[in-house]
Amino acid sequence: MRIVVLAGGIGGARFLRGLKRAAPEAEITVVGNTGDDIFLFGLKVCPDLDTVMYTLGGGIDEERGWGRADETFRVKEELAAYEVEPTWFGLGDRDLATHIVRTQMLNAGYPLSAVTEALCHRWRPGVRLIPMTDDRVETHVVITDERGRRAIHFQEWWVRLRASVPAEAIVPIGVEEAKPAPGVLEAIAEADAVLLPPSNPVVSVGTILAVPGVREAVAAKTVVGVSPIIGGAPVRGMADACLAAIGVETSARAVAEHYGPELLDGWLVDEADAAVADEGIAGIAVRSRPLLMTDVGAAADIARAALELAGELR
Ligand code: GDP
Numbered sequence: 001m002r003i004v005v006l007a008g009g010i011g012g013a014r015f016l017r018g019l020k021r022a023a024p025e026a027e028i029t030v031v032g033n034t035g036d037d038i039f040l041f042g043l044k045v046c047p048d049l050d051t052v053m054y055t056l057g058g059g060i061d062e063e064r065g066w067g068r069a070d071e072t073f074r075v076k077e078e079l080a081a082y083e084v085e086p087t088w089f090g091l092g093d094r095d096l097a098t099h100i101v102r103t104q105m106l107n108a109g110y111p112l113s114a115v116t117e118a119l120c121h122r123w124r125p126g127v128r129l130i131p132m133t134d135d136r137v138e139t140h141v142v143i144t145d146e147r148g149r150r151a152i153h154f155q156e157w158w159v160r161l162r163a164s165v166p167a168e169a170i171v172p173i174g175v176e177e178a179k180p181a182p183g184v185l186e187a188i189a190e191a192d193a194v195l196l197p198p199s200n201p202v203v204s205v206g207t208i209l210a211v212p213g214v215r216e217a218v219a220a221k222t223v224v225g226v227s228p229i230i231g232g233a234p235v236r237g238m239a240d241a242c243l244a245a246i247g248v249e250t251s252a253r254a255v256a257e258h259y260g261p262e263l264l265d266g267w268l269v270d271e272a273d274a275a276v277a278d279e280g281i282a283g284i285a286v287r288s289r290p291l292l293m294t295d296v297g298a299a300a301d302i303a304r305a306a307l308e309l310a311g312e313l314r
């Protein structure tokens with residue numbers, strides 16, 4: 001069985017760990033979001049690709065959910081001592097090695113997809129991890145603060161401001177000109193099912209779908225999604241602030257309707273949202289299940305339910 005998953009960071013990575021356990025024989029291709037990527041101190045940082053790679057490869061800091069286990073922040077402290085900005089992004093010493101290798105390979109002319117494959121040679125995530133594109137796409141957020149109306153990098157809004165200033169618009173800069181990375185459209189075309197993990201519907205899954213050609217390719221397949229919203233709130237993070245920016249209510253129903261029946265065939269909601277399954281959503285098969293990924297076993301149960309629903313709908 002061939003499965004494609006469109007993944008952001010934490011929600012995507014934890015779901016994938018469950019999927020690997022639920023379907024050990026499956027060939028899993030992960031199309032990773034690169035809209036969160038940022039250059040820091042001359043280094044190319046790909047937070048979502050790294051979260052997937054570290055989580056599946058056993059190198060993640062479980063508690064934080066991002067970055068390396070057993071991490072130290074000496075370099076960050078030294079940079080702060082030089083008063084070099086930005087000081088708000090958590091770059092760990094171990095993590096820095098990944099960004100150095102990546103940047104060195106990019107500077108030598110390798111595309112990000114080849115670099116990611118090389119990094120995965122160490123981590124052996126057990127899935128094929130492909131960035132959504134080799135082209136530069138950077139999500140920016142339009143805000144108004146004491147300096148007026150301006151666009152800032154998504155990471156500055158998310159990490160420094162903790163999404164406390166309303167986003168007037170969220171713009172994946174460069175996405176219209178981006179081409180899917182080699183293998184992305186092929187993997188989708190050959191997939192028995194495409195799964196949308198409980199990743200951020202706007203800045204993770206939404207950005208991947210915005211790469212020209214991807215939405216159409218996905219829509220042609222059997223697609224089952226898992227709601228990142230439970231009982232009207234994100235499980236983790238500030239996805240509600242992203243949904244507000246695009247005028248979508250923070251609810252399991254509204255997110256499914258935002259993806260729409262042209263894209264989505266099946267949708268898993270939490271038991272707290274069982275009413276959505278009872279009432280139904282036009283054109284989308286909805287089931288309620290416990291959706292908290294409290295451990296790998298719980299994530300595997302969710303992945304199994306998604307695969308079962310995909311099997312029914314295929
Ligand atoms: P990020 O790039 O690290 O922000 O991660 P993703 O985009 O992959 O996922 C973020 C989303 O995961 C958030 O909107 C959370 O609500 C969702 N999420 C995190 N943990 C869980 C969980 O245990 N269950 C569900 N259903 N969603 C979760």
Ligand code: CA
Nearest residue numbers: 008009036048
């Ligand atoms: Ca992310």
